[in-house]
Amino acid sequence: MSSDERRHQFGEYLARLRKDAGRSQRRLAEMLCAASGTHSVTRHEVSRWERGERVPDSWVPKIADVLGVPANELERAAAYARGEVDRAPFGGGVVLAELIPPGDPLVPLDTRIDRRIGGEDVAGLAARVHGFRLADDVMAGGDLMAPVFRELNSAMRLYRESTHTENVGRALLVQVGELAQIAGWIASDAGQHEQAERAYRIGIEAARQAGDAPLVANLAGSLAYQLSNTGQEKAGLHLANAALEEAGPDAPPKTRALFHDRVAWAHTRVGEAQSAMQALGRAHDALTEEEPEVAPQWAYWVSRAELEVMDARVFTELRRPLRAVPLLTDVLTRYDATHAREVALYRSWLAVALADANEPEQAAEEARRVVSVAADLTSDRTTGRARLVLRRLQEFEDVPEVRELLHDHGHLLSA
Known part of the structure; x- marks a missing residue:
């Protein structure tokens, strides 16, 4: 820099x-x-x-x-x-340094409960953490907020109030960090951005204390993604780059693919097309590398199909529908239909790309599907995308299919 x-x-x-x-x-x-x-x-x-x-x-x-x-x-x-x-503080510069919350919610208490925990306790927590990840695949943020934050508070109390070996304590901190990441993601999906940011901050501190740089990067990158999507595009770009720097070149390839993808999106949101395309290329290159070690469990969902979705979203945002439409169409034909929120979000990008390609009839068909699914989900992201698609189609209101769509669902624009 x-x-x-x-x-x-x-x-x-x-x-x-x-x-x-x-x-x-x-x-x-x-x-x-x-x-x-x-x-x-x-x-x-x-x-x-x-x-x-x-x-x-x-x-x-x-x-x-x-x-x-x-x-x-x-x-x-x-x-x-x-x-x-x-080198900037915490590997990510000023941006990461400011995320650490004042005080330390993870400082062990002087007086602890009479309970010693071991590897089995950590393994049980890890299973519950992954359970929340899998639940997030099929449920929306509003349905998971309360239970995931109860679990996060419980995990922090467990670390602070129990006794354990140094290795067990480090493993427990990793699980607190992983739980904080999924809690932040769920809160963000529910539209609770301040609560999401606090969870991410706590997770960054836990992962930093555990010495887990890829996990620090995952948490910081998750917050960068939120910032990029909530009107803080420059801050999102700084933080996405800080996360990639924090992870370092030795992070597992699958995780580096994810971090490069987030950098690509951050560049897109500030209108830097060339940098976005370069980051997409690095993401695909990383995913093709041989894994020298098993990637962390939290990266289970990173795949070629998911990278192609981000490719298509970048192309859509940059108004390149001829590249976006085939990618999204192909991905949606083989995407797990039980992941209703993701399917609706991806269809929302397809609807916008079709509108950009001057195909309003097909765009209206996709938009109707998005609005229908959004009505049944407690997902602020999906609801927001539904509104965005409806606004995008307003310029085609003379087209019968669009006019009918806006007649049926135009009230959402003023909600």
Whole structure:
């Protein structure tokens, strides 16, 4: 990463911290002046920091104090931006550093319950975690939110309150991280994005403490995907790249394929077509590599078909329907019909691609299927895609099939 990119990344980080604290640039400057007893900081200086033109030096501890954030994290981020350290905190730079929640919900308690846990307890938790993954394949987020977060809270209590060996503790932290990832994914699907982000943050810390870099990357990449889809495209791109860096070149090929796919989507969302296509190519290349070791269980679903779906979604987003339509059509002919949410989501992309290809009649047919399935799912993602498809088809309202579709379901646009 170039020095300009490092400074720009720090500037975006500082701007987010300031906004989270509810301060304007002018107010931050005033507070810094009051804290230092001088008038040497202006709104324009704060603006230069946030644009990446300069990196504050002696002001960093006072900025941290005024914004109520850990000074050591801000100082490490500034040092990375100035090029004083070669590797950013936690391997993913400023972006990953800011995800760790204040305090540590995983710190063992001084007083523990009289229970010693071992490998069998961890294996039981691992089975329940994978059970939630499989349930997510056929159920929507709204149906799974309560039980998965109960399980996550229970797993954290188990780690904090019981006694165990170092190896068992590390294995337990891995399962907490994996559970946090699926909990975050489920919450995001239910439209509970703040709760999803908190789960991802907890999971990143658990995986980091366990020394599991691919799992850290999976959690960070999952959050990057959420950011890319919820109006924070630049932050999503920074975090997707940070996740890939965290995983490193020695991560199992199947996991690297997933991380490259997320980078491709993040580039797509910011309109960087060439970079997106390059990342798609790297994802396919990674998947064809020989697996030197068994991929982690959480990557069970990564396959050529899933990469082709992402290919098609990127092509659709970049308005290349002639490439998207054949891919999605082929994948849908062989996709497991019990995965109703995924089928509906993929059909929504097909509907948009067909509209872009000036095939409104077929697009309306696919859209009707999407709306029908979305009505039966407690999935915010599916509902949102249904609305997006209906909006996309409004320009074809003179076509009978589209007019009928909008007559039957147009009310969803104002819901």
